[in-house]
Amino acid sequence: MNFRKLVILSIAVILFCSSFPFKSNVSAAENPSTDTSSASKDWELIWSDEFNGDDINMENWSYDVPTNGRYNGEIQSYTENNAFVKDGSLILEAREEDITEADGKTYNYSSAKLISKGKQKWTYGKVEVKAKMPSGQGIWPAIWMMPEDEPFYGTWPVSGEIDIMELLGHEPDTIHGTIHFGNPHQQRQGHYYLPDGQSFADDYHIYSIEWEPGEIRWYVDGNLYHTANDWFNKSDSNADDYTYPAPFDQDFFLIMNISVGGGWPGNPDETTVFPQQMAVDYVKVYQKDEYPEREKPVSEDNDDVRAPLKDGNYVYNGSFDMEDPSVDGVEGVLNSDYWKFSTDGGAIANLAPNNGAMDVNIQSGGNVEHGVQLLQAPIHLIKGAKYKASFKAKAENERPLKVKIGADGDRSWKDYAGQDPFTLTTSWEDYSFEFTMNEETDSKARYEFNMGLNDGDISLDDVRLEKIEDAEPVDPSKIVRDPLPTGNYIYNGTFDQGTERMGFWEFRTDESADATKYIGSAVNERRFEALISNGGNNKNSVQLAQNGFNLENGKPYQLTFEASTEAERDIQVAITNSKSDIIHEETVNLTPTTQEYTLDFTNDFATDNRSELQFNIGGNQNDVYIDNVFMKRLPLEQVEGNLVKNGIFDGLASWRAEAYNPGKATFAVNEEGQAKAAITDIGTADWNIQLFQQGINIEQDATYEVSFDAKSTVDRPLRVQIQHNGEEDNNWTGYFDQAAELTNTLQTFTYTFKMSEPTDPSAKFGFALGKDADGLTPAEIQDVFIDNVVIKKVEDNSNPESPPGTDDPGTDNPGTDDPGTDNPGTDDPGTDDPGTDDPGTDDPDTDDPGTDDPGTDDPGTDDPGTDDPGTDDPGTNEPNTKDPEVKQGENSGEKQRLPDTATNTFNLLALGLLVVMFGSVLVIKARRKKSF
Numbered sequence: 036m037n038f039r040k041l042v043i044l045s046i047a048v049i050l051f052c053s054s055f056p057f058k059s060n061v062s063a064a065e066n067p068s069t070d071t072s073s074a075s076k077d078w079e080l081i082w083s084d085e086f087n088g089d090d091i092n093m094e095n096w097s098y099d100v101p102t103n104g105r106y107n108g109e110i111q112s113y114t115e116n117n118a119f120v121k122d123g124s125l126i127l128e129a130r131e132e133d134i135t136e137a138d139g140k141t142y143n144y145s146s147a148k149l150i151s152k153g154k155q156k157w158t159y160g161k162v163e164v165k166a167k168m169p170s171g172q173g174i175w176p177a178i179w180m181m182p183e184d185e186p187f188y189g190t191w192p193v194s195g196e197i198d199i200m201e202l203l204g205h206e207p208d209t210i211h212g213t214i215h216f217g218n219p220h221q222q223r224q225g226h227y228y229l230p231d232g233q234s235f236a237d238d239y240h241i242y243s244i245e246w247e248p249g250e251i252r253w254y255v256d257g258n259l260y261h262t263a264n265d266w267f268n269k270s271d272s273n274a275d276d277y278t279y280p281a282p283f284d285q286d287f288f289l290i291m292n293i294s295v296g297g298g299w300p301g302n303p304d305e306t307t308v309f310p311q312q313m314a315v316d317y318v319k320v321y322q323k324d325e326y327p328e329r330e331k332p333v334s335e336d337n338d339d340v341r342a343p344l345k346d347g348n349y350v351y352n353g354s355f356d357m358e359d360p361s362v363d364g365v366e367g368v369l370n371s372d373y374w375k376f377s378t379d380g381g382a383i384a385n386l387a388p389n390n391g392a393m394d395v396n397i398q399s400g401g402n403v404e405h406g407v408q409l410l411q412a413p414i415h416l417i418k419g420a421k422y423k424a425s426f427k428a429k430a431e432n433e434r435p436l437k438v439k440i441g442a443d444g445d446r447s448w449k450d451y452a453g454q455d456p457f458t459l460t461t462s463w464e465d466y467s468f469e470f471t472m473n474e475e476t477d478s479k480a481r482y483e484f485n486m487g488l489n490d491g492d493i494s495l496d497d498v499r500l501e502k503i504e505d506a507e508p509v510d511p512s513k514i515v516r517d518p519l520p521t522g523n524y525i526y527n528g529t530f531d532q533g534t535e536r537m538g539f540w541e542f543r544t545d546e547s548a549d550a551t552k553y554i555g556s557a558v559n560e561r562r563f564e565a566l567i568s569n570g571g572n573n574k575n576s577v578q579l580a581q582n583g584f585n586l587e588n589g590k591p592y593q594l595t596f597e598a599s600t601e602a603e604r605d606i607q608v609a610i611t612n613s614k615s616d617i618i619h620e621e622t623v624n625l626t627p628t629t630q631e632y633t634l635d636f637t638n639d640f641a642t643d644n645r646s647e648l649q650f651n652i653g654g655n656q657n658d659v660y661i662d663n664v665f666m667k668r669l670p671l672e673q674v675e676g677n678l679v680k681n682g683i684f685d686g687l688a689s690w691r692a693e694a695y696n697p698g699k700a701t702f703a704v705n706e707e708g709q710a711k712a713a714i715t716d717i718g719t720a721d722w723n724i725q726l727f728q729q730g731i732n733i734e735q736d737a738t739y740e741v742s743f744d745a746k747s748t749v750d751r752p753l754r755v756q757i758q759h760n761g762e763e764d765n766n767w768t769g770y771f772d773q774a775a776e777l778t779n780t781l782q783t784f785t786y787t788f789k790m791s792e793p794t795d796p797s798a799k800f801g802f803a804l805g806k807d808a809d810g811l812t813p814a815e816i817q818d819v820f821i822d823n824v825v826i827k828k829v830e831d832n833s834n835p836e837s838p839p840g841t842d843d844p845g846t847d848n849p850g851t852d853d854p855g856t857d858n859p860g861t862d863d864p865g866t867d868d869p870g871t872d873d874p875g876t877d878d879p880d881t882d883d884p885g886t887d888d889p890g891t892d893d894p895g896t897d898d899p900g901t902d903d904p905g906t907d908d909p910g911t912n913e914p915n916t917k918d919p920e921v922k923q924g925e926n927s928g929e930k931q932r933l934p935d936t937a938t939n940t941f942n943l944l945a946l947g948l949l950v951v952m953f954g955s956v957l958v959i960k961a962r963r964k965k966s967f
Contacts, residue, residue: 225261406487726803
């Protein structure tokens with residue numbers, strides 16, 4: 036305990052590095068060569084392989100599988116025959132030869148890839164490789180590193196990747212050093228150039244990195260050419276970034292390979308000479324006894340908010356008539372101040388000013404929507420405010436134009452406006468749209484014109500963005516913090532996020548106590564530790580607490596956590612509300628052995644979004660260790676015998692909610708516990724908007740009852756169906772199809788039907804909420820509410836598909852258009868989003884030998900801003916899985932379990948019979964023993 040305190044108190048002032056290089060370039064002509072092996076006495080050699088034997092030392096290396104790299108567009112097959120030791124060097128050799136793999140496919144090139152995974156791994160250090168490179172068109176050697184435990188932070192690119200060096204064979208004088216990280220993918224890349232006429236294939240050179248907490252430096256022959264210290268790492272399941280310097284704070288292993296072909300270097304041609312070799316003289320790894328600790332650099336530019344112009348326009352130079360030498364624009368293009376231009380996905384285009392307008396001349400639109408992109412940033416968008424965007428445009432030929440006002444990569448390229456593409460004509464026309472900023476305030480949003488996928492030229496002028504309504508004032512007490520996607524109400528329960536890994540937590544001591552907190556930086560040290568010298572007078576004299584989560588009245592919850600202690604002792608766990616009422620309080624006995632503890636409780640007080648969890652660990656001087664804190668809402672009791680999962684909408688678990696273009700809707704569960712579809716565009720067919728689930732077991736000749744509660748803010752039909760799930764076989768045979776007539780009053784609809792088709796164990800059941808076939812659904816904005824959905828097998832009443840009451844929706848069935856013949860289930864637009872792949876930034880050499888990485892593109896473009904996944908239909912947004920209070924509708928009946936009295940009686944009789952039989956056996960044995 037005292038040693039840890041000494042360590043904490045002795046931490047030096049944190050060093051801060053103020054450089055923020057995204058790309059850096061160094062020429063060998065500017066820096067004389069030095070040998071990095073003796074560059075610093077601080078580095079101590081801990082491991083090396085100098086390849087002095089006759090064979091590869093398999094205690095250090097493994098051969099990678101033949102297929103790794105194919106998703107980068109590579110065309111080689113990796114074999115064990117292409118790596119060997121010769122004359123004191125490891126040789127990796129690429130050959131032109133036919134290799135037939137186990138699946139019967141033949142590849143025309145072979146090569147080698149060695150990995151140290153599972154054998155040699157390091158966190159931090161200097162990695163140094165002396166090697167001579169191959170060259171030639173389509174040849175792609177690399178020395179790089181991947182995480183030993185890739186899923187720890189997430190799969191690539193969230194996992195992180197360190198490229199010590201890469202070379203493109205057609206550019207033999209250039210070395211690239213890169214890191215990859217983030218979701219969406221981002222990178223930091225530098226380049227090193229030899230003087231004219233020299234090649235890295237001519238001689239051995241030393242390639243190295245110095246990897247320290249918060250900073251990585253790249254060298255060639257001792258010449259520093261790139262430094263990276265600005266990265267991030269966030270999981271979709273977390274509320275905050277992992278604490279810097281994640282993901283580059285874990286064990287990485289080493290990879291050496293030669294790829295043939297691929298999206299970055301291209302394939303070999305008639306100029307390429309085979310075989311090609313990478314010769315490695317040695318690999319050495321050094322480490323230090325101590326490393327400097329660095330904080331993540333903060334760019335001052337991000338703190339500046341760019342104000343609108345005097346006329347209210349947030350777009351600068353929207354009329355393309357500025358030419359200010361002090362302002363950056365598109366290089367070589369007049370009147371382009373404040374604008375940025377890029378091409379991607381094979382696009383070819385350029386800009387040309389034209390009498391106060393900007394012409395975009397497009398030879399090829401490429402294969403992605405953002406292939407040709409003109410944008411302006413940063414633009415300040417305030418949450419809750421309403422904006423109007425406008426511009427003038429014309430096109431060479433009639434064509435679409437996607438205008439996106441959205442986020443950069445730090446916010447996953449979100450599309451804030453959600454505007455569908457415009458159709459441009461050959462004449463100048465005015466275009467405009469309005470939107471409300473529903474996401475958190477963004478001071479560096481982007482106004483994008485995405486012009487890919489089409490070769491038609493476009494002209495733009497008079498681009499404007501104005502705020503037309505201020506955001507309404509928000510009462511902080513009304514803000515509800517949603518649980519994480521995992522269902523956890525506790526943020527950073529793993530103590531690995533935010534500043535000092537204490538994000539969202541508070542550590543409190545009163546005047547009677549003396550205690551400090553500690554969370555280790557190593558992967559296996561990330562738990563909260565209360566180091567207590569004096570526990571104070573009360574249990575709450577030392578306290579770990581988190582507040583700000585929402586607990587609903589009458590709802591059941593469960594808290595789990597892992598804990599241990601220096602010596603056996605008790606702690607108190609309390610959950611309170613904003614009025615300091617104790618919702619639940621429990622004493623927990625801890626031991627030196629880490630155990631998981633579970634506490635169940637119900638909130639009997641009013642719903643409160645400022646609830647607080649407290650670990651009261653005072654009144655005792657034994658240290659306490661806590662980790663993996665998880666609080667979830669327990670599911671409500673479901674209807675017994677219901678074939679529908681979660682028919683009472685305890686959240687949207689088990690349901691799929693989809694809006695297929697042109698339908699637009701968002702889904703959530705409201706405070707009454709009803710599924711709510713907020714529909715802004717009903718589309719052109721009822722299946723454009725769906726709420727459904729699959730896996731319903733419907734048996735042949737059985738009779739079923741289907742019931743649900745529903746209402747709508749407009750009078751409209753609601754189609755309910757059971758059918759074969761045709762997503763795999765395109766067979767949408769219908770088993771049940773009815774239409775309920777909805778009003779603004781919650782009604783219960785009940786139907787029965789007999790299954791006349793063969794048994795289907797995984798049928799699709801759902802509601803179609805788009806435009807019905809008869810055109811009876813109003814086109815206005817509307818909300819539809821659904822609750823208490825039940826499908827049960829019942830006794831055959833010889834009246835299949837009987838509708839409820841006297842209103843017979845079955846006589847007016849919009850289902851005359853068979854959904855099976857045109858059902859989005861066979862082609863889910865929500866799952867085919869070209870925008871989520873970032874071909875503009877992905878490094879094709881990012882194929883993780885542990886997993887298949889789809890990255891196929893050239894990192895040399897180094898422009899994460901060209902990735903535009905935000906062009907999705909907003910109707911495909913993931914539904915809000917907030918778990919609100921569930922209440923009964925007017926005619927919904929009670930949500931109760933069916934009685935199981937008969938089952939209990941049978942169980943008691945069976946138990947009694949077993950007791951009698953067991954007793955009889957004992958009596959007989961006893962008598963036999965007595966007779967002897």
